[in-house]
Amino acid sequence: MSVASSPEPSVAADPRFSPPGYFDALATRVLDGSPITRAEALSILQASDLDVPAILAAGYRIRHHYFGNSVQLYFLMNAKSGLCPEDCHYCSQSKISEAPVPKYNILKRDELLDAARVASERGAKTYCLVISARGPNEREMNAVETIVPEIKQKYGLDICACLGLLTDEQAKRLKACGVDRVNHNLNSSESHYEKICTTHTYADRVQTLRNVRDAGMEMCSGGIIGMGESKADIVSMAFDLAELGVQSIPVNILNAIDGTPLEGTDAMSPQDALKALAMFRFVNPSRELRIAGGRELHLRMLQPMGLYVANSVFVGDYLTTKGQAPQADYDMINDLGFEVTGSCEEFSLDSPSVSR
Known part of the structure; x- marks a missing residue:
C-alpha cells in the first residue's frame, strides 16, 4: 500500500517582521538614484526590533557602494570649555547647566598643537x-587663524572648526x-x-551652515x-540635512548628563539607535555618517553593528565625557574586517598618547 506524501507545510507571514x-528593495531604489520618501524613512524607525538585521544588511549595501569597508577616524579637542551663554538643554557647558565641567578660555598654541600630534598618532x-x-570673539578667531596653518603644515590633518554661530565674514x-x-549641528528638527x-x-x-557653504568650506x-523628540522629528532632521x-x-545619542535639564531622560535602546543610524544612511546615501x-x-556591545551603516567614528574622548579607549576602536574595526583610511596611512598603537 502506497503512502501519500504529506503536503509541504505553509509558513504564514510573521506580523512582527516587515x-x-x-x-532591500528600498536600498536598491536608493542605489538606482531614487530617494526614499519621508514615510519610508519613518517606516525604518517604526520597524520591529526583529527587523534590525535586515535593516542593517540593506543599509550596508548603500554604505559599501560609496565607502567600501573604510572607516574614517576623527579626533575632538575641547579647546574652550564651559562659560557658554546659550541655554542648550542637552549641554553640560551651557549657562543653565549645573554639571561640574572644566571651565577655561581657549587653550594656548602649544596645547592645541600637542593635541594635533595625538590626533595624528591615533590615525x-x-x-x-x-x-x-x-x-567666536575676535581673540578666538585670531587664535584659530594662527594655529590652523601650523597644524596643517606639521601634521597634514584636515581641520574641522566648531565655533558656534558664524557670520559670513567669519x-x-x-x-x-x-x-x-x-561643524554646526542642527541638533533636532x-x-x-x-x-x-x-x-x-x-x-x-x-x-550659519549657509555661510559656511557660501565661503567654500564643507x-x-x-x-x-x-x-524626547518624535520619530518624525528625527526623519525631518535627516531630510533637512540632505x-x-x-x-x-x-x-x-543623548548622554543625559546629571546637572543638565535633560538629566533623567529615558535612554534610547541600542535597537532604536541602530535603526536611526540606518535611516540617516538611506536618506543621505553618499554622505559621511559618523x-x-x-x-x-x-x-x-552592539557598537560594531553601527559601522555597517556608518563609516566614521571619533577616536578618544568627547567634549566633557569619556569615549572608548582608542585600542578598543582599532580592535572593533579590525574584527569587522574594515580598515582605517584618511590623511594618516599609519598610526602607532604603542604610543603613550594612544592608550590613555
Whole structure:
C-alpha cells in the first residue's frame, strides 16, 4: 500500500517582521538614484526590533557602494570649555547647566598643537577644534587663524572648526586660514528645537551652515537623538540635512548628563539607535555618517553593528565625557574586517598618547 506524501507545510507571514525584502528593495531604489520618501524613512524607525538585521544588511549595501569597508577616524579637542551663554538643554557647558565641567578660555598654541600630534598618532583624518560659545570673539578667531596653518603644515590633518554661530565674514576668514570644514549641528528638527534651546533658533543654525557653504568650506552637521523628540522629528532632521547638502553627518545619542535639564531622560535602546543610524544612511546615501557621542553608552556591545551603516567614528574622548579607549576602536574595526583610511596611512598603537 502506497503512502501519500504529506503536503509541504505553509509558513504564514510573521506580523512582527516587515514584508520579506522590503528594506532591500528600498536600498536598491536608493542605489538606482531614487530617494526614499519621508514615510519610508519613518517606516525604518517604526520597524520591529526583529527587523534590525535586515535593516542593517540593506543599509550596508548603500554604505559599501560609496565607502567600501573604510572607516574614517576623527579626533575632538575641547579647546574652550564651559562659560557658554546659550541655554542648550542637552549641554553640560551651557549657562543653565549645573554639571561640574572644566571651565577655561581657549587653550594656548602649544596645547592645541600637542593635541594635533595625538590626533595624528591615533590615525585621525580630521582634527576637530571646538569651543563653547554663542560664536567666536575676535581673540578666538585670531587664535584659530594662527594655529590652523601650523597644524596643517606639521601634521597634514584636515581641520574641522566648531565655533558656534558664524557670520559670513567669519566663515570667509576661516576658509582663508585653511579650515576645511565647519561643524554646526542642527541638533533636532525645526519643530522640536524650541524645546531644547531658547537663546537662538533653528533658523540661526541653518544660516550659519549657509555661510559656511557660501565661503567654500564643507559642512559638518548632524544632531542628537533621544532628547524626547518624535520619530518624525528625527526623519525631518535627516531630510533637512540632505536638502542642505551637508557633507558629513555626526549622529549623537543623548548622554543625559546629571546637572543638565535633560538629566533623567529615558535612554534610547541600542535597537532604536541602530535603526536611526540606518535611516540617516538611506536618506543621505553618499554622505559621511559618523557615530558620535553616546555610542559607548547606548550601543554598548552592539557598537560594531553601527559601522555597517556608518563609516566614521571619533577616536578618544568627547567634549566633557569619556569615549572608548582608542585600542578598543582599532580592535572593533579590525574584527569587522574594515580598515582605517584618511590623511594618516599609519598610526602607532604603542604610543603613550594612544592608550590613555
